[in-house]
Structures are given as structure tokens and as C-alpha cells.
Amino acid sequence: MRVVLAQPRGFCAGVERAIEIVERALEKFGPPIYVRHEIVHNRHVVERLRAKGAHFVDEIDEVPPGSVTIFSAHGVASAIEERASARGLPVIDATCPLVSKVHSEGQRYASQGREIVLIGHAGHPEIVGTMGRITGRVHLISTPDEVDGLKVSDPNRLAFITQTTLSVDDTRAVIEALKDRFPTIIGPDTKDICYATQNRQRAARDLAGIVDVVLVVGAPNSSNSNRLREIAAESGVPSYLIEDAAALDRRWLEGASAVGITAGASAPAELVEALIGRLGDFFDIEVEELSGVTENVRFRMPAQLAEEAAG
Ligand code: SF4
Numbered sequence: 001m002r003v004v005l006a007q008p009r010g011f012c013a014g015v016e017r018a019i020e021i022v023e024r025a026l027e028k029f030g031p032p033i034y035v036r037h038e039i040v041h042n043r044h045v046v047e048r049l050r051a052k053g054a055h056f057v058d059e060i061d062e063v064p065p066g067s068v069t070i071f072s073a074h075g076v077a078s079a080i081e082e083r084a085s086a087r088g089l090p091v092i093d094a095t096c097p098l099v100s101k102v103h104s105e106g107q108r109y110a111s112q113g114r115e116i117v118l119i120g121h122a123g124h125p126e127i128v129g130t131m132g133r134i135t136g137r138v139h140l141i142s143t144p145d146e147v148d149g150l151k152v153s154d155p156n157r158l159a160f161i162t163q164t165t166l167s168v169d170d171t172r173a174v175i176e177a178l179k180d181r182f183p184t185i186i187g188p189d190t191k192d193i194c195y196a197t198q199n200r201q202r203a204a205r206d207l208a209g210i211v212d213v214v215l216v217v218g219a220p221n222s223s224n225s226n227r228l229r230e231i232a233a234e235s236g237v238p239s240y241l242i243e244d245a246a247a248l249d250r251r252w253l254e255g256a257s258a259v260g261i262t263a264g265a266s267a268p269a270e271l272v273e274a275l276i277g278r279l280g281d282f283f284d285i286e287v288e289e290l291s292g293v294t295e296n297v298r299f300r301m302p303a304q305l306a307e308e309a310a311g
Contacts, residue, residue: 001253001283003276004211006203006262007292012196014096015040015266017299018073021094022049024305025068034063036080037072037125039094040266041222043243060084068092074125075099077132090304097299098194099126102161103133105188109159110136115152117141117185119174120163124223127163143170144177152182160187164194165224165265167231168201195297196265197224203292204228204262208235210290211260213252216241217271218264225264232260244271245278253282 018039025033031053038046038056046056054070060083063069068090071080075095084091106116115137120127122140131138139150152158160178162171168190178185190198208214214232218225218241225241232239237260240252253259259279263272279285300306 001256001279001285002211002258003279003285003287004207004258004260005272005287005289006200006207006260007290008196008199008203008295009261010217010263010265010267010269010272012194012265013295013297013299014073014098014194014196017301018094018096019045019049021092021302021305022054022070023052024301025070025092026052026054028305029068033068033070035070035072036060036063036076037074039070039072041219041225041264042266042268043219044268044271045266060087060089063087063089066090070094072125073099075103075129075133077129079132080129092302092304094302095129096164096194098164099129102164102192103130105192106130106134106138106159106161109161109186110134112157112159114157114159114186115139115154117150117158117160117178117187118162119160119166119171121223124163126165126223130161130163141174144173147174147177147181150181155182156184158182158185160185162188162190162192163223164192165197165227166193167227168193168198196295197227199293199295200224200228200262200265201231203290204231205235206290206292207260207262208232208237208239211237211258212256213237214239214260214262215248215252215275216262216264217244217267217275219243219266222264222266225267228262228264232262242275245274248275248278250282
């Protein structure tokens with residue numbers, strides 16, 4: 001069995017930074033550290049940090065007075081930040097800088113008096129955060145069909161922004177539908193979809209072109225991992241999103257001679273290693289890696305931890 005690995009795959013710079021923030025905060029301030037929501041969408045990452053003394057909470061009010069509090073990579077609404085500040089909690093913000101960029105962009109459009117059309121998935125923490133960062137009206141849509149139903153105050157004062165982890169092709173279709181109905185709408189095209197999402201999607205498509213089955217390592221609630229599975233499946237190859245090696249079903253590989261593996265931006269490399277190990281239990285495997293983009297993006301640590309990062 002040929003095992004072909006997509007490149008790039010797995011951790012992006014925003015996820016690496018968020019995890020490092022929790023680890024450095026644990027070192028600097030000692031446990032317990034409180035993290036609002038899963039720091040990134042991956043159970044294995046969350047459990048590892050929990051074992052080191054991180055507590056994951058749903059609401060700011062669950063954090064004991066005075067405790068160091070970290071906001072997750074997905075970002076938070078302004079109201080959450082204000083609540084933490086009103087409680088005097090020492091906050092470290094692990095919001096990915098590329099999510100923060102979308103927040104500022106949305107707010108900039110809103111301050112020009114434009115209503116915002118946000119392209120994204122309802123209920124995803126990034127979308128909840130982004131909607132809660134923009135003063136003014138925000139319309140959330142996820143498909144081209146929803147464009148017709150939009151009720152806006154002034155069709156000539158509109159802007160759109162997008163979630164960072166969407167499918168580039170699907171988003172382009174939504175943007176086209178928006179421009180057809182509202183020719184003067186402005187927005188960043190698909191540039192809000194982050195570099196890591198775009199690179200992983202391209203690599204997943206390349207991978208699907210040369211294998212019989214694609215396995216995507218990632219959490220079921222991870223947006224970018226779900227998009228990778230969909231993109232591979234759209235190429236006509238059976239594709240499965242699995243949390244870890246234990247979820248592998250051998251029947252998926254019946255008759256296959258090449259299996260492709262990729263991983264979402266929040267999936268640790270160990271999970272891919274373990275999956276390769278599992279495939280090795282079943283088959284005589286030969287592992288190869290596709291050539292692809294080499295990423296060297298790295299984000300700075302927040303000010304509270306910058307000294308440690310430099311040292
Ligand atoms: S997927 Fe993109 S936006 Fe999300 S954390 Fe990673 S780099 Fe940031």
C-alpha cells in the first residue's frame with residue numbers, strides 16, 4: 001500500500017501560537033490557567049494541556065477571580081473581552097492574528113456606514129466572535145442561494161468579509177452571487193481565507209488526484225478539516241475525516257493500492273504518525289510525501305509572554 005502524505009498538512013502558525021501561549025502561560029504563571037473554549041478544535045491538544053493544568057471553560061464567569069484567562073485562537077466577541085475586563089481578569093489573547101485582521105476589516109467597513117455580509121458557518125466560534133466584534137448590522141450567509149433572501153437597508157452601502165477556514169471555491173461562488181445582486185459591494189475577495197487553509201486545500205486536491213482513498217485527520221468540529229474532506233471527495237475519491245488512528249475502518253481501504261493522508265490545521269503531527277503506524281499494522285506500506293508549499297509563517301507572542309518567547 002502506498003501511503004502518500006499531503007504537503008502542507010497539520011498545524012498552522014495560528015494554532016502553533018495558541019498552543020504555545022497556553023504552554024508559556026503555564027510555565028510563567030503556574031497552573032491553573034483558564035482557557036475560554038477549546039484553545040483549538042482538537043481533543044488531543046485540549047487533553048494534553050488539561051493534564052498540564054489548563055482548565056477549559058465555556059463562560060468568563062466560570063473563571064475564579066484573579067485567574068489568568070486565555071481567549072482561544074478563534075477569537076471572541078467584544079462583550080466577552082469587556083466582561084473579562086470588568087471582572088479584572090488578567091487576559092492573554094490567543095486569537096489568531098489572521099482572525100483579528102478580519103475583525104478589524106469588518107469594523108472598518110462598518111464604520112464607513114456599510115452593512116456587512118459575513119460569509120461563514122453559523123455557530124462556529126470564529127463566526128460568533130466576528131459577529132460580536134462589529135458594531136452595526138451583520139448578515140450571515142453561507143451559500144449563494146441565501147443571497148436572494150438578504151434584506152439590506154441600502155444595496156449601495158454593503159461590504160462582505162469571510163470566515164478564515166472556508167472552501168475557496170465555494171466562497172468564490174457566494175461572492176459572485178453577491179456581486180451579481182449588489183454590483184457595488186466591496187470586500188477582500190477570497191483573501192480572508194487564510195494562507196494555511198488555502199495551502200491545505202490545494203494540497204488535498206493534488207493528493208486526491210493520485211490516490212484511491214483520502215483520510216483527513218481532524219476533529220469533527222474543525223471547519224478547515226471538514227473542508228479538506230469535502231474537497232478531496234469532490235475530486236471523486238472516497239474521503240473520511242477521522243479524529244485519530246483508532247477511528248480508521250479497514251473496510252474503507254478494500255481494493256485500494258494508494259491511500260492519501262492530510263490533516264487539518266489543528267491536528268498534531270503525532271496523530272498522523274499514529275495513523276501511519278496503524279496502516280502499517282494492516283498493510284505492507286511505503287510512505288511518500290508530495291512536494292508542496294513550504295510554510296514559514298510565524299506569529300509573534302502576545303506582549304505578556306514576549307520576553308519568554310525571545311529567551
Ligand atoms: S487556520 Fe488560519 S486563521 Fe485559523 S488559526 Fe490557522 S492560520 Fe489562523
